[in-house]
Amino acid sequence: METILAILVGALYAGGVYLVLRRSVVKLLIGLAILSHAANLLIFTAGGLTPRAKPPLVAEEHPPDAAGPAPAIKPPSGAAIDPADPVEPHPEPAGVARPADEASPRAPPATADPLPQALILTAIVISFAVLAFSLALMQRAYQAVGTDDLDRLNTTDR
């Protein structure tokens, strides 16, 4: 799965860079959008794929007290891999020893890491806003300059 996604991310980067280098303003914009998607997918892949893992929700063991339901905190280490899945290649992407789950010793060993998704969600929202702005900007620039050829947008460079 990592291989497929890695190839896909590479293809997206290649396509994005190619489009950004084109002269047309519209292709430039599409290229920027593809680049941001590539970055998002890269975060997803690099954050570790854990297909069989459970979401990090921990069953309540204590009787509910004044603090309400108290599931343990899952540290965003992303290290948890299902040990019962021998087919899955070890997705540890680097040679750093990951710390053990210190904060929640009662957590089940195989939990998915929710943090990459949270990062991607934030990044998607930001890139959506920025691209919407760029679209409006490019349209205004097209109206003001009268061309969509980036090679003609050079009066400020001289």
Add this chain to the structure above:
Amino acid sequence: MNLLLVLPILIPLIAAAAMIVAWRWPRLHRPLGVVGAAGVLLSGSALLWSAWNGGAPAVLVTQMGDWPAPFGVSLVADLLSAIMVVLTGTVGLAVAVYSLGSIDGPREAYGYHPLLQVLLMGVCGAFLTGDIFNLYVWFEVMLMASFVLLALGGERSQLEGAVKYVTLNLIASAIFLAAIGILYGIAGTLNLADLAQKLDPARLERPGLVLTVSMLFLTAFGIKAAVFPLFFWLPASYHTPPVAVSALFAGLLTKVGVYAIIRVFTLVFVQDPGYTGTLILAGAALTMVTGVLGAAAQHEFRRILSFHIVSQIGYMIMGLGLVGRTKSPELQTLALAGSIFYIVHHIIVKTNLFLVSGVAQRLGGSFELKKLGGLYRDHPGLAMLFLIPALSLAGVPPLSGFFAKLILIQAGLRAGEYLIVGVALAVGLLTLFSMMKIWAEAFWKARPGAGDGEEGAAPPAGPSAVHRPLTSPALLGPIAVFAAITVAIGLGGRPVFSLAEAAARQLLDRRAYIAGVLSERPRPPAEPKAPEQP
């Protein structure tokens, strides 16, 4: 929870929100803008005072939402962050006051003042955050505000400049995001202090991968800081918006990139200092040379200044490069202190030069040096106010630029890096040439087309000169204050240097930062807390 760390972000946010509530009354925006920027300056000063801690510099930490350190977002203020926030407030206040006399009605009606506050908020957030993904978010807040400020007004040159600025900054953001993703895959954390701990050179098994990611960060921050091969967006766009916006960008935005480079390469990416130091030093030399040569070829006031921003960025990262090239802690402190001193000096001087260029344009009717002239005869006071920051930029004693260059060159000589020292000195000379070109063309020579008679003395009335006076206290006040600061840093630079030295020492002492952030726990961690339900 330390409120001081939140205030520099909160005050501009509240000011911007109040302005949006009062959207229909742009007149109300003006006092609110000044108050918001003054609030940043005051809260920043309080932060600096509290981080200085009477000579025993402290790392101030606040965990947002009371989450313990590596899990939530930490706000961290060491001396460098506090210094940068104070500078942000200073520049913000100067530009907010300058805007009162220079920004036209339509721009005010379309939200110029709230955008300025949002920009200040983004910059302060970037300086104060202790989390690398949060840094990305603050970068985006800052960029979004700067995009709109740059394009606001919709003149053709502005839109053309904005296309380049937006495109290259979006690519930088995409690279930054990708680097964050890979870094998270390696270390499993995003908190800078936690990253520094997990990627400690002694514990690392495969440092090559971390080095690769660090180069991605260098590229992303390098685009934002306008380092040598990545600076082309800056001279293409900085001369297009109104002068107040140019001055704000020139003072603050690239410096956020420099700050980010200094932060990550002193805290997190210290695995192979020799390699990164050499690379940064080479980048510094090339940045200085290309920037200053680009400026020498220009004949437009603000384009010359824009190229000089690029050139000066080289000096700022030169200190950081020297840190990696030398082993002696004393020398590392000196070099890094030189970088920080240079940033302080540069922000004040460069903002001031841009503000002066705006007044010169109002009086002479153009930014083109060919069309300017005679300003010294007509306005000797303004000429002096230009000369002080111009000579300071070139490094003439006893102004602030001389001491900034002196520290860096001293560090370079003691580290035995004669090549970079030679480049720095030669670039200083060429900077002086550029500044003298502006002086000779805009201030010294006679007004073109005026002949010898007096009839040419009346300035041509531009479209902006119809309703408002050409100069006013709002325009000249910030310029005079900044010139006074430049002279003050030059004549009494000892306290500033002590501050820069303490900040450098604090940056090089990674353990204090890590311990400061990770040990700052709002509650005893034994008690499990309830995460919010989705």
